[in-house]
């Protein structure tokens with residue numbers, strides 16, 4: 001019996017753990033007594049692995065041993081839901097019984113599900129798993145062919161992708177060589193539509209710029225022809241490119257959802273855009289459940305989550321967004337574990353002003369009550385978190401930008417970037433983790449250190465006194481005013497900034 005240890009990676013949320021798999025044998029007292037025990041995994045997962053490994057070996061003309069087998073996975077990974085340990089379990093058995101030499105596995109991790117026919121099958125999350133392996137000092141990853149491109153995104157890793165167990169056995173015996181997977185040549189860096197196409201829509205462009213600069217959630221209300229989707233999907237193009245660490249984080253989330261499987265694959269270095277449909281379940285929005293992967297909310301991390309036709313969504317589904325938006329992460333509790341995914345995104349809600357949603361040139365048939373009730377379907381706590389309200393009309397569309405507009409789009413992105421830097425530098429002084437103005441709680445904005453002069457906040461103070469806005473609304477107005485000042489690189493918001501912030505918050509002029 002040779003060295004029977006193999007290595008795989010267990011994923012829990014975005015965190016990968018190096019797992020050692022060991023196989024040992026005992027002669028059974030009788031044929032009846034012959035069994036396989038797997039320790040270190042939840043029972044149902046262990047059973048599924050055992051069934052697949054047995055079938056895969058038998059169908060690859062590799063004989064499963066006539067002994068009692070004990071597989072030990074350490075550290076114990078009872079929260080593991082995936083099947084990525086299959087290959088490591090099979091190879092541990094094969095090498096322990098001397099079916100294959102293990103010399104070529106030094107410094108390698110094995111990461112694939114096994115098909116009953118012995119084929120290597122894809123697993124979600126190959127990118128973060130191989131990233132974790134690289135960090136732990138491993139130099140080779142053995143994965144399924146359709147996981148090879150994303151695994152090869154991890155710098156410094158040799159990725160081998162045999163198509164089946166027999167192919168891997170032949171390589172371990174030194175009978176064949178496997179060609180290391182190459183990183184695909186880059187795909188376009190930013191596949192999303194450009195801000196510059198928002199032809200002659202200065203007001204909407206301004207609102208998007210403020211949302212991007214301060215991280216303020218946004219509500220767009222307008223008729224079907226108002227191109228609300230076109231506006232929302234252009235927001236990522238003025239968000240700053242992701243840092244190296246953010247790129248790895250966002251790419252990991254998309255890998256865990258299985259988005260990078262097969263085909264050509266690049267790191268995601270730009271703010272993502274997710275637009276789930278209103279028929280979506282809470283689980284698909286939040287993540288977890290059968291697929292085990294992150295939902296739309298986490299996939300929009302560092303980018304934009306667009307909720308179109310917001311009143312058409314089931315209320316309990318949208319309500320699931322509240323806590324994660326507040327904490328900046330999604331927590332999903334399963335039977336054996338708690339999974340976390342980061343979820344810091346800009347939320348953009350959109351709606352028609354009424355249920356009949358009149359097309360251009362036709363009149364609305366709804367009563368005043370129907371109109372009020374329609375937007376009233378949205379839960380108050382959710383609307384409270386939306387800083388900016390913008391009415392969009394159908395007259396302005398999207399068209400190819402001319403040179404001037406391209407320049408102004410470039411400068412919008414530059415202003416957003418600079419405003420974010422100014423805000424981050426200011427809030428760093430507090431020692432808190434706030435980076436964007438929308439991160440800063442109202443209490444801090446109203447504190448002696450950051451309070452604005454009474455003449456600057458005169459309008460907002462009046463609205464609060466007359467109860468036209470809530471205290472929370474007042475705080476959001478202060479936060480938006482700081483963003484407006486940052487966009488102009490001013491040290492402090494003026495009364496004009498606060499007044500403009502009031503209009504952005506309410507969505508209509510106050511005078």
Ligand SMILES: [Zn+2]
Pocket residue numbers: 354355356357358364365366
């Ligand atoms: Zn109507």
